[in-house]
Amino acid sequence: MVKVTxxxxxxxxxxxxxxxxxxxxxxxxxxxxxxxxxxxxxAKMGYTGPDAxxxxxxSGRTNTFAVVFEERLSYAFSDPFSVAWLAAFxxxxxxxxxxxxxxxVPAGDIDALAAIQDAAVDGIAxxxxxxxxxxxxxxxxxxxxxxxxxxxxxxxxxxxGDYVVIDDYAAGVEVGQHLRRxxxxxxxxxxxxxxxxxxxxxxxxxxxxxxSDHLRISGLLDGLAGVDVTIVPIGTNSWAAGQAVGTIVxxxxxxxxxxxxxxxxxxxxxxxxxRQRGLTPGRDxxxxxxxxLPESAAAGLTTIHQPVxxxxxxxxxxxxxxxxxxxxxVLPHELIVRSSTHPVA
Amino acid sequence: MVKVTxxxxxxxxxxxxxxxxxxxxxxxxxxxxxxxxxxxxxAKMGYTGPDAxxxxxxSGRTNTFAVVFEERLSYAFSDPFSVAWLAAFxxxxxxxxxxxxxxxVPAGDIDALAAIQDAAVDGIAxxxxxxxxxxxxxxxxxxxxxxxxxxxxxxxxxxxGDYVVIDDYAAGVEVGQHLRRxxxxxxxxxxxxxxxxxxxxxxxxxxxxxxSDHLRISGLLDGLAGVDVTIVPIGTNSWAAGQAVGTIVxxxxxxxxxxxxxxxxxxxxxxxxxRQRGLTPGRDxxxxxxxxLPESAAAGLTTIHQPVxxxxxxxxxxxxxxxxxxxxxVLPHELIVRSSTHPVA
DNA sequence: TTGTATGCGTTATCAG
DNA sequence: CTGATAACGCATACAA
Numbered sequence: 029m030v031k032v033t034x035x036x037x038x039x040x041x042x043x044x045x046x047x048x049x050x051x052x053x054x055x056x057x058x059x060x061x062x063x064x065x066x067x068x069x070x071a072k073m074g075y076t077g078p079d080a081x082x083x084x085x086x087s088g089r090t091n092t093f094a095v096v097f098e099e100r101l102s103y104a105f106s107d108p109f110s111v112a113w114l115a116a117f118x119x120x121x122x123x124x125x126x127x128x129x130x131x132x133v134p135a136g137d138i139d140a141l142a143a144i145q146d147a148a149v150d151g152i153a154x155x156x157x158x159x160x161x162x163x164x165x166x167x168x169x170x171x172x173x174x175x176x177x178x179x180x181x182x183x184x185x186x187x188x189g190d191y192v193v194i195d196d197y198a199a200g201v202e203v204g205q206h207l208r209r210x211x212x213x214x215x216x217x218x219x220x221x222x223x224x225x226x227x228x229x230x231x232x233x234x235x236x237x238x239x240s241d242h243l244r245i246s247g248l249l250d251g252l253a254g255v256d257v258t259i260v261p262i263g264t265n266s267w268a269a270g271q272a273v274g275t276i277v278x279x280x281x282x283x284x285x286x287x288x289x290x291x292x293x294x295x296x297x298x299x300x301x302x303r304q305r306g307l308t309p310g311r312d313x314x315x316x317x318x319x320x321l322p323e324s325a326a327a328g329l330t331t332i333h334q335p336v337x338x339x340x341x342x343x344x345x346x347x348x349x350x351x352x353x354x355x356x357x358v359l360p361h362e363l364i365v366r367s368s369t370h371p372v373a
Numbered sequence: 374m375v376k377v378t379x380x381x382x383x384x385x386x387x388x389x390x391x392x393x394x395x396x397x398x399x400x401x402x403x404x405x406x407x408x409x410x411x412x413x414x415x416a417k418m419g420y421t422g423p424d425a426x427x428x429x430x431x432s433g434r435t436n437t438f439a440v441v442f443e444e445r446l447s448y449a450f451s452d453p454f455s456v457a458w459l460a461a462f463x464x465x466x467x468x469x470x471x472x473x474x475x476x477x478v479p480a481g482d483i484d485a486l487a488a489i490q491d492a493a494v495d496g497i498a499x500x501x502x503x504x505x506x507x508x509x510x511x512x513x514x515x516x517x518x519x520x521x522x523x524x525x526x527x528x529x530x531x532x533x534g535d536y537v538v539i540d541d542y543a544a545g546v547e548v549g550q551h552l553r554r555x556x557x558x559x560x561x562x563x564x565x566x567x568x569x570x571x572x573x574x575x576x577x578x579x580x581x582x583x584x585s586d587h588l589r590i591s592g593l594l595d596g597l598a599g600v601d602v603t604i605v606p607i608g609t610n611s612w613a614a615g616q617a618v619g620t621i622v623x624x625x626x627x628x629x630x631x632x633x634x635x636x637x638x639x640x641x642x643x644x645x646x647x648r649q650r651g652l653t654p655g656r657d658x659x660x661x662x663x664x665x666l667p668e669s670a671a672a673g674l675t676t677i678h679q680p681v682x683x684x685x686x687x688x689x690x691x692x693x694x695x696x697x698x699x700x701x702x703v704l705p706h707e708l709i710v711r712s713s714t715h716p717v718a
Numbered sequence: 719t720t721g722t723a724t725g726c727g728t729t730a731t732c733a734g
Numbered sequence: 735c736t737g738a739t740a741a742c743g744c745a746t747a748c749a750a
Contacts, residue, residue: 031514033743044721049745058719076513080493081435082743085426085726090493092474101467102460105450115447122446122477127488129437129474132467143472148425148435148493168421169376378727389737394729403735427727430742 032075041069052078084148093121093347094149096131096165098156099221103266104130107293108321109336110155113175116340117153124348126150133161135221144168151347162189171350173343177243190355192342196243197250199332202363203288203316204251206330211372212286212314214256216277217248218298219290220265228263229276244290244318258284262294270297278305278313285314285372292317292324292331299327299368314369328367335359377420386414397423429493438466438692439494441476441510443501444566444609449475452610452638453666454681455500458520461685462498469693471495478506480566489513496692507534516695518688522588535700537687541588542595544677547708548633548661549596551675556717557631557659559601561622562593563643564635565610573608574621589635589663603629607639615642623650623658630659630717637662637669637676644672644713659714673712680704 034048041048043066050057051066058066084090095117097104104110121128131147133140135156144152144164152165154174165172166189177193207215219226219242226232234249237259249257260276262269270289277287278301289295295317302309309315310328317324320333338359346355379393386393388411395402396411403411429435440462442449449455466473476492478485480501489497489509497510499519510517511534522538552560564571564587571577579594579602594602605621607614615634622632623646634640640662647654654660655673662669665678683704691700 031743035743045743046722046745047720049743050720053745062719077490078745079743080491081426081430082726083491083745084493085430085728085742086744086746088726090426091491092493101463101473105456105459105463111450111456114450118446118450118475118477125485125488127439127474127476127492128446129472130463131472132463140470143470145422146425146428146436147472148429148437376727379729380727390727391729391737392735394727395736398729407735423729424727427742428729430726430744431728431730433742 032070032073034075034078037066037070037073037075040073041066049078081148090148090150091125092127092129092149093344094129094131094144094147094152096133096144096152096154096156096159096161098133098135098154098159098161099264100134101130101132103264104132104155107265108323109291109293109319112321112336113155113340113343116337117344118340120341120344120348126348131161133159135159153343153347158189158191171347173346175339175343190346192339192346192357192359194332194334194359194361197247199318199334199361199363200244200247200249201251202247203318203332204248204253204255206251206363206365206369207286207288207314207316208252208255210286210314210369212255212284213372214282214284214286215252215258216284216287217245217257217259217290218270218273218277218287218294219245219259219261220269220294221261221263226261228261229273230260231276232259232261233257234259242290248288265291265294267293267297267300270294270299271301272297274298274301274305278302278307283313286316286369287313288316290318292319292321292329295329295331295368296321296323296327299329310367310370314372316369320364325366330366330369331364333362333364335361377415377418379420379423382411382415382418382420385418386411394423426493435493435495436470437472437474437494438689439474439476439489439492439497441478441489441497441499441501441504441506443478443480443499443504443506445479446475446477448609448611449477449500453668454636454638454664457666457681458500458685458688461682462689463685465686465689465693471693476506478504480504498688498692503534503536516692518691520684520688535691537684537691537702537704539677539679539704539706542592544663544679544706544708545589545592545594546596547592548663548677549593549598549600551596551708551710551714552631552633552659552661553597553600555631555659555714557600557629558717559627559629559631560597560603561629561632562590562602562604562635563615563618563622563632563639564590564604564606565614565639566606566608571606573606574618575605576621577604577606578602579604587635593633610636610639612638612642612645615639615644616646617642619643619646619650623647623652628658631661631714632658633661635663637664637666637674640674640676640713641666641668641672644674655712655715659717661714665709670711675711675714676709678707678709680706 038045051063151171173190317331320331383390396408496516518535662676665676
C-alpha cells in the first residue's frame with residue numbers, strides 16, 4: 029500500500045493539485061460539484077487526507093504545545109500537584125483545539141535535551157523552574173513558560189522567559205517564621221531532587237547550600253534565622269520518598285521538633301511514617317508542606333496554599349496568546365495553619 | 374529575528390547545504406575541522422538547530438505517539454485507571470525516547486475527529502474501545518491499539534485494529550453470577566458514558582440496550598439471567614457521578630439489593646453516597662466495581678481485577694514494534710470478592 | 719472558479 | 735571527504 033498524495037489525485041482527475049488541496053481545506057474556493065468529484069475520487073484512491081506533517085511544515089504551525097517535566101512521566105501522572113496543573117492547562121488547550129505533547133527532561137540529562145530540539149511544537153510550558161530545557165527551548169525561538177521558581181540567577185531575577193509562579197522565597201520565609209514563633213529550635217528541611225549537586229538522603233547544613241539553589245529553601249533558612257537547621261534532599265518529589273525518609277528524620281536520638289517538606293506529597297508521606305512510629309503530627313512533632321493539595325486539608329497539614337489551577341490556566345493562555353501583555357506573573361500564596369504544627373513544649 | 378536555515382549558513386561559509394546538515398547529524402561524514410567551523414558559524418548566526426517539522430517530513434517519522442481519550446483530558450488525569458495505564462505506557466515510550474501527545478476525542482464529537490487527522494504521530498493508542506477515532510486513525514494508515522473493549526461488532530469479533538483488552542463480557546458474566554448466587558433479585562447497573570444513544574441518569578430495562586452496545590453490561594445481563602435489572606448510564610466515568618447517582622439508586626422505596634458499576638471510581642463514589650445515608654455496603658446493600666484500583670482493596674470493594682500496567686506496557690510495545698507477532702491480546706482478569714458483597718437476607 | 723509556479727527546511731542519493 | 739540535485743506533501747501568491 030503505497031502513499032497516495034494530492035498530486036496523484038490531481039493527475040488522475042486532470043485538475044491541479046491546488047484544487048485538490050482546496051477541496052479539503054477551503055470548500056468556498058471551488059464549485060460544490062467539483063469538490064464532490066475530488067473527494068469521491070480521493071476516497072476511491074485510498075487518499076487518507078492531508079498529511080499532518082507536510083501541512084505543519086508548510087503552514088509553520090503545529091497547533092501543539094509541549095509540557096516539560098523534570099521527572100519521569102510516570103511521576104507526572106501520580107503527583108497530585110502536576111495532575112491538577114495539567115487538568116487546568118489541558119482544559120484551556122482543549123478549548124482552543126490545541127494538542128499537548130509530554131516531554132520528560134530529567135535535570136542533568138544532557139541527552140534528553142535533544143527531545144526539546146526535536147519537539148514539533150509551537151511553544152513549551154515547563155512544570156519546573158528555569159531549567160536548561162527551558163533555556164534550550166528559548167534558543168530555538170519558542171515561546172516558553174515555566175511554573176516553578178525553585179531557583180533564580182545571582183541577581184535575584186530570573187534570566188529570561190515567561191513564567192507563572194508564586195513568590196517561593198517569601199512563602200519559605202513565612203513558614204520559617206511560623207515555626208520559629210512556635211519555639212522550634214531544631215528543624216529539618218526536606219528538599220525534592222531539584223537541588224544542584226547534592227546527594228540524596230545526605231544531611232546538609234546551612235553553609236552547604238548556595239542561597240539561590242532553591243528559593244523555598246532559601247526563604248526557609250532566612251525565616252528560621254538562628255535556628256538549628258538540617259537539609260535533606262530526598263531524591264524525588266514523591267509520597268514514597270517522604271515516607272522513606274522517616275528512617276533518617278524520625279529514628280534518631282536528636283529528633284527535630286519540626287520538619288518542613290518542599291511539597292505536600294512529601295509531607296504526607298512523612299506523616300504516614302510518623303503514624304507508623306506512633307508519633308502524632310501536631311503533638312510529638314510539627315510538619316509543614318507546600319502546595320495545599322485537597323488531601324492536605326483532611327490530613328490537617330499546615331502548608332502554603334498556591335493557586336495550581338490558575339498556574340496551569342495562565343501558562344496555557346500565555347502560550348496561546350503571544351500578544352498578551354503581562355507575561356511574568358507572580359500569583360498570591362497563603363500560609364494555611366492546620367493541626368500539624370504546634371508550639372514546642 | 375528572522376529564521377536562519379542551513380542554506381544561509383552554507384552560503385556564508387561557501388560550503389554546500391549537505392555539509393551543514395552533516396555537521397549536525399553525521400559527524401563522521403566530514404572532517405572535524407570543517408565541522409567545528411560550521412557549528413561555530415551556525416551558532417554565531419543564531420541557527421537554532423535542525424527544524425523539527427522539516428526533519429519529520431523528510432524522514433517520514435515523528436517519533437511521537439498519540440493517546441486518545443474519549444473524555445476530556447482533565448478527566449484523564451484524575452481517573453486512577455487512566456493514570457495507571459498512562460504511567461506504564463509512558464515508561465515504555467520514555468525508554469525508547471519517544472514522546473507522547475494527548476488527544477481528546479469525545480464520542481460523538483465529529484468535529485474532534487479532525488484532531489486525529491491533524492496529529493503528527495507514528496501511531497495511536499486509545500484508552501477506549503474501537504471508537505470512530507480509532508477507525509479514522511486506521512484509515513490514515515497509522516498503527517493503532519485500543520485498550521477497552523466496551524463494544525464489538527455484530528459477529529462478536531472486533532472489526533479490525535490491534536488491541537490489548539480483557540474479556541469484558543466474561544468478566545461481566547462472572548460478576549452477574551456472583552450476585553445471583555448471593556440471592557440478589559433486584560440489581561442496578563451503572564454505566565459510564567460509553568453508551569450509544571442513551572440519556573444520562575435515565576433508567577433502562579433489559580430490552581432497551583442492544584446486546585453489543587457494551588460488553589460488560591452484556592455480560593452482566595447474561596450473568597444475571599432471570600434477575601430484575603435496571604440500567605442507568607450516569608453520563609461520565611467519575612467518582613462524582615457515582616456519588617451523585619445515589620439520589621436515583623439509593624433514595625427510593627424499591628431500593629435494589631445490589632448495584633454494579635462499570636468501574637471502581639463510580640462504585641467508590643456510590644459507596645460514599647451510601648455512607649452519607651447511613652447505609653453500610655456489604656450489609657444494607659451490595660456493591661461491585663470493575664478495575665480493582667489500589668484504593669478499592671482498602672474500601673473492601675468486590676471487583677474485577679485487571680492488569681492495567683500490562684495493558685499500558687503492551688500497548689506501547691505494539692506501537693513501537695510493528696513486527697511484533699501477537700497483536701490482539703486478551704489478558705486475564707479475576708473476580709475479587711471483598712466485603713462489599715453479601716448474601717441477601 | 720481554476721491553474722501554475724514556488725518554497726517550507728531538511729536529508730538521501732549519487733556523483734566528484 | 736564534499737557537493738549538486740531531487741524529493742517529502744502541501745498551501746501561498748499570483749496569474750488566468
